[in-house]
Amino acid sequence: QQQVKQSPQSLIVQKGGISIINCAYENTAFDYFPWYQQFPGKGPALLIAIRPDVSEKKEGRFTISFNKSAKQFSLHIMDSQPGDSATYFCAALAGSNYQLIWGAGTKLIIKP
Amino acid sequence: IAGITQAPTSQILAAGRRMTLRCTQDMRHNAMYWYRQDLGLGLRLIHYSNTAGTTGKGEVPDGYSVSRANTDDFPLTLASAVPSQTSVYFCASSDMTGELFFGEGSRLTVL
Numbered sequence: 001q002q003q004v005k006q007s008p009q010s011l012i013v014q015k016g017g018i019s020i021i022n023c024a025y026e027n028t029a030f031d032y033f034p035w036y037q038q039f040p041g042k043g044p045a046l047l048i049a050i051r052p053d054v055s056e057k058k059e060g061r062f063t064i065s066f067n068k069s070a071k072q073f074s075l076h077i078m079d080s081q082p083g084d085s086a087t088y089f090c091a092a093l094a095g096s097n098y099q100l101i102w103g104a105g106t107k108l109i110i111k112p
Numbered sequence: 113i114a115g116i117t118q119a120p121t122s123q124i125l126a127a128g129r130r131m132t133l134r135c136t137q138d139m140r141h142n143a144m145y146w147y148r149q150d151l152g153l154g155l156r157l158i159h160y161s162n163t164a165g166t167t168g169k170g171e172v173p174d175g176y177s178v179s180r181a182n183t184d185d186f187p188l189t190l191a192s193a194v195p196s197q198t199s200v201y202f203c204a205s206s207d208m209t210g211e212l213f214f215g216e217g218s219r220l221t222v223l
Contacts, residue, residue, distance in 0.1 A: 043202050043217055099157060105155075
């Protein structure tokens with residue numbers, strides 16, 4: 001019940017296309033859903049996050065869509081650029097417990 | 113702005129040796145974490161500390177120990193390294209919003 005399942009494991013998208021990464025969870029106590037971006041040789045960094053009181057959050061080309069009833073959330077990258085090539089992790093957090101539950105990661109490659 | 117500083121950046125170690133990975137933060141965050149990252153397995157929590165003086169076990173604590181004598185430092189010790197501990201180790205801290213701030217990692221190879 002603590003798992004966060006992320007798919008796909010890897011993704012290749014043409015420049016200018018839409019990249020979509022999906023995550024699903026079981027624990028209904030989760031109330032914070034961040035996405036982290038990791039470039040090779042670097043630590044992950046927070047990209048965008050959402051709480052379950054909204055169904056969508058947009059920051060520039062990055063959008064999180066959240067479906068509370070389906071217990072799913074996804075990251076959409078519009079107009080994908082080669083500089084977006086990275087590994088993306090979804091995660092979930094329950095209340096005051098600061099221990100994130102992580103998805104396994106998606107390696108995204110944007111082809112020029 | 114340093115954030116999280118990890119040392120060493122990489123190390124090759126003989127099996128059976130003791131190794132301490134250092135982690136220092138300058139953000140005065142209460143919570144700190146150690147993760148290991150292995151291909152295809154994502155990030156796995158080794159140990160954490162919610163505040164100075166307290167520590168807790170994560171998902172994969174066996175073979176590792178930590179201490180938190182003060183707010184800034186959170187070293188991770190491998191008492192007797194084994195090849196399965198070959199990995200990239202990330203230290204992180206978090207603020208009250210839950211956002212994690214990561215160091216750049218320590219790549220450890222145990223032969």
